[in-house]
Amino acid sequence: MPYIPLKEDLPGITGLLDYRLDTALPIRQLTHILLRGDSTLTEGERELIATVVSAGNECQFCTAAHTAAANAYLPDPSIAEMVKQDIRTAPVSEKMKTLLIIARAVQQNGRLVTPEMVAEARGQSATDRELHDTVLIAALFSLYNRYVDGLATVTPAEPAFYDRLGHILQQKGYLPSEDRYVTL
Numbered sequence: 001m002p003y004i005p006l007k008e009d010l011p012g013i014t015g016l017l018d019y020r021l022d023t024a025l026p027i028r029q030l031t032h033i034l035l036r037g038d039s040t041l042t043e044g045e046r047e048l049i050a051t052v053v054s055a056g057n058e059c060q061f062c063t064a065a066h067t068a069a070a071n072a073y074l075p076d077p078s079i080a081e082m083v084k085q086d087i088r089t090a091p092v093s094e095k096m097k098t099l100l101i102i103a104r105a106v107q108q109n110g111r112l113v114t115p116e117m118v119a120e121a122r123g124q125s126a127t128d129r130e131l132h133d134t135v136l137i138a139a140l141f142s143l144y145n146r147y148v149d150g151l152a153t154v155t156p157a158e159p160a161f162y163d164r165l166g167h168i169l170q171q172k173g174y175l176p177s178e179d180r181y182v183t184l
């Protein structure tokens with residue numbers, strides 16, 4: 001049961017965004033820029049970063065939501081599961097492995113990112129922008145995970161809910177409908 005009054009039909013971060021509309025729009029905009037905006041990382045790769053961080057933080061809602069979103073983009077739905085189990089043996093590029101390892105370090109503590117990790121990522125052709133965005137996505141999702149779990153938001157148990165959500169995020173992204181914040 002949520003610690004503050006949230007609409008039961010708006011689980012996870014959605015209920016929190018509805019609760020505080022003045023903070024919702026910038027949260028949605030930043031998320032959309034990072035996960036759907038211009039990038040040399042694919043949408044699926046960026047969703048994998050969100051997935052790995054959320055899994056590391058044990059945030060059930062965000063892990064399930066972003067696993068489903070990654071699955072909507074990736075050719076094989078088992079990739080996200082394999083990445084959550086073992087980044088080093090997952091069927092993603094070597095560059096992506098290095099970025100996911102950096103993301104996992106940021107999820108634990110930003111100071112755990114080492115010069116060696118960055119050099120290894122650069123050795124796999126990771127750009128400065130990819131390094132920046134990986135760290136920012138990881139930091140942002142650590143915040144979201146704590147936001148969602150810290151207020152005990154509703155977490156649906158049905159996998160079908162997350163499959164639907166993953167397809168919605170793929171089709172519409174993270175921005176609200178154009179009239180959602182008209183009164184702000």
